[in-house]
Amino acid sequence: MSTVRLLVLGSILRRGISHGYAVYNDLTSWRAETWTNVKPGSIYHALEKLEAQGMTRTEASNDQVKLGPSRTEYSITAVGKAEFKSLLESALQNFEIQTFAVGIAYMDMLPRPHVIRLLQNRASALKESAAFLTTLPTEEMPTDPSKHPELVGLWKNYLESEIANTLRLIHSIESGKYAFADEQRGGIES
Template sequence: MLTISTVRLLVLGSILRRGISHGYAVLSDITSWHADTWTNVKPGSVYHALNKLESQGMIKSINSEVNVKLGPSRKEYTVTKKGETEFEALLESALVSIDIQQLSAGVAFMDMLPRQKVIALLQQRRIEIERSIGFLKSLPTEERPSEPSMHPELVGIWVGYVENELATTERILAHVQAGKYVFKSEEEK
């Protein structure tokens, strides 16, 4: 299930990448990123997020100076300082999240943080996943389970899923530590 924070992260990230953007451009960005394949973001949730972010002072609207086909001016947005702070908090939260949609959005924008910050967040995620694996492996199981949570196959599904999350986190972490990608404050020369 898509969380509100994931939509907020995608919307703020789109506007930050562009500098100034209108709602349709934000939706176009999210669509061109095929975010619908790694989140459940819908057009209505993007426009709802724009309205909510504006009412909360995270973005501010400015009237476009370009009239499209003599129509009304287009409402464009820019991210406020408060919105930048929110974006960074959402991004950091996404990079340690166990929710795959949040993590996906976090990875999509991780280059907007300093490399060392991303490394620290991924290391934190790895530690939490390792704890989860230890807990799951300690759960009691029964060959003839007296309740569903004690079914060995069910516990096996959980362990397998979380072990895969660990492997994914370690792979991303290794790439970032090896110098892959360009991060905030690293200028390409």
């Protein structure tokens, strides 16, 4: 799953039409480097790949005054919207914290009930994984890493924390917090 792809598509979707520097400015102003592993160069690489794969298309620039070379502006195609929705749905169910963080950043672009279902799926999968970890044998003097009590404990604690975070987020959303695509313009339909 590409968090950079999701970030770039989402930035362009929020703007409607955007050039690479605006996407870069969005991610910088959102301080995305603190909650993802995105690098500035990966933004431009992602833009090139998205266009080559038919997920974005170039648009005529609306700049009336050009002080330098013309900018390439991008909009999202129907294929790109479908990819964004798929990536966003996956991110909202993902165990990996940076991917999940990007899902949270764009969750408002889906309808509220759909987001709740995706988060409930995540919570259920996390609970299953945590339950599985309790069945793993551990050894005080482990013969291999899979039996190390600290390693198993680390993952169990991580999963329990993520379960609590996900349930708290579901509660906030069910309580009416935030505005979602079914309540505002500009979202992706479920």
